[in-house]
Amino acid sequence: MMKNSVSEIWDILCDVEDLQHGEYRRGRDQAPTPKRSRRDTGSAEARPLDSVTSIDALGDLIRRCKACQLGSLRKNAVPGEGAANPLVMVIGEGPGGGEDETGRPFVGRAGQYLDKWLAAIGLSRENEVFIGNVIKCRPPNNRDPEAEEMEACLPYLLKQIELLQPKSILCLGRFAGRKISGDEQASLSRMRGSLHSFKNIPVVVTYHPSAVLRNAELRRPVWEDLQLLKNLLADLG
Ligand code: URA
Numbered sequence: 001m002m003k004n005s006v007s008e009i010w011d012i013l014c015d016v017e018d019l020q021h022g023e024y025r026r027g028r029d030q031a032p033t034p035k036r037s038r039r040d041t042g043s044a045e046a047r048p049l050d051s052v053t054s055i056d057a058l059g060d061l062i063r064r065c066k067a068c069q070l071g072s073l074r075k076n077a078v079p080g081e082g083a084a085n086p087l088v089m090v091i092g093e094g095p096g097g098g099e100d101e102t103g104r105p106f107v108g109r110a111g112q113y114l115d116k117w118l119a120a121i122g123l124s125r126e127n128e129v130f131i132g133n134v135i136k137c138r139p140p141n142n143r144d145p146e147a148e149e150m151e152a153c154l155p156y157l158l159k160q161i162e163l164l165q166p167k168s169i170l171c172l173g174r175f176a177g178r179k180i181s182g183d184e185q186a187s188l189s190r191m192r193g194s195l196h197s198f199k200n201i202p203v204v205v206t207y208h209p210s211a212v213l214r215n216a217e218l219r220r221p222v223w224e225d226l227q228l229l230k231n232l233l234a235d236l237g
């Protein structure tokens with residue numbers, strides 16, 4: 001693991017000029033999503049997750065999934081990617097346009113900014129990190145995921161955590177924080193800033209990189225949260 005000083009972490013977080021335009025469009029341009037009948041959507045129980053023993057096999061299952069309406073609207077599902085035994089499992093919200101095109105997580109501006117955050121605490125997505133999302137398929141026009149879409153996808157996220165056994169989890173944004181904390185009403189400001197635990201895995205919750213690109217005031221709390229994670233990783237050895 002590379003070591004960066006506290007001031008270097010701050011500089012890296014602030015180095016965002018080329019990343020600050022667009023991408024996060026939640027709440028705007030929201031098109032209604034065509035509804036599917038209950039019968040069309042399948043169920044978590046119908047998916048044979050118990051018999052899945054590898055992250056690649058789970059990825060194949062996710063790529064074929066039609067458990068919610070997003071399965072018919074996506075170009076590519078985005079199972080997530082990264083280290084097999086990660087120091088950090090990053091959990092974002094869900095794929096956007098670039099991710100839907102490529103089938104890979106965090107490939108746009110938010111992803112480039114996330115890479116800087118990781119570098120700031122001495123990590124790289126190639127080596128020590130697995131990057132996933134709460135939902136694996138893009139909602140139309142990047143709208144917020146609906147509750148039933150997150151419910152349909154949750155078994156995949158839980159299975160990923162079970163298979164990967166990450167040393168720590170970094171939740172980006174309120175949807176990831178709520179799913180992992182189990183508190184569906186929690187605000188991000190309440191979840192961030194302290195350590196949580198999920199099945200004995202330490203969890204840090206912070207703002208989503210897209211939100212920070214839109215609002216520079218969020219840089220400082222993110223900087224604090226990244227230091228929390230950095231110190232946690234140092235304690236873990
Ligand atoms: N935002 C997310 O939350 N996840 C991605 O994969 C990309 C952008």
